[in-house]
Amino acid sequence: MAAAPVVWFEVIGQDGKKLQNFYSKAFDWKINADNPMNYGMVDAAGNGNDVGKGSIGGGVGAAQPGSPNYVTFYIQVNDPDAYLKKIESLGGKTIMPTTEIPNMVTFALFADPEGNTVGLVKG
Secondary structure: OOOOOEEEEEEEEOOHHHHHHHHHHHHOOEEEOOOOOOOEEEEOOOOOOOOOOOOOEEEEEEOOOOOOOEEEEEEEEOOHHHHHHHHHHOOOEEEEEEEEEOOOEEEEEEEOOOOOEEEEEEO
16 A cells, blocks of 8 residues: 555634735735635645645635634545544544535544644545
8 A cells, every 4th residue: 555645734723814815925825715614725836736746735714713723734545434443543533533525525634642633535
């Protein structure tokens, strides 16, 4: 089995628009937040978020009310449920079970043994 690649990242804070503006200006990222969640989709390389072409896409947005700021990276796997079982056997904890957003993504979140949140995305 080949190593699982990191394929997505998120930067989430209390003021999503401010973060989108900051990262857009700081790194010349194209950020499109034209969606109902105002979630800024990052195209850091001008390649339409095509995974595997030298850079990874990501998102910048606002935290849910009362939630803390965070940074998350996502690892592409073929079976998120199987990986969650493996992760739990190694001392990790499932934070969000495998969840499908129709026509967008299937993903899960876990905490590593130190409590860091990491995402899995079905590839």
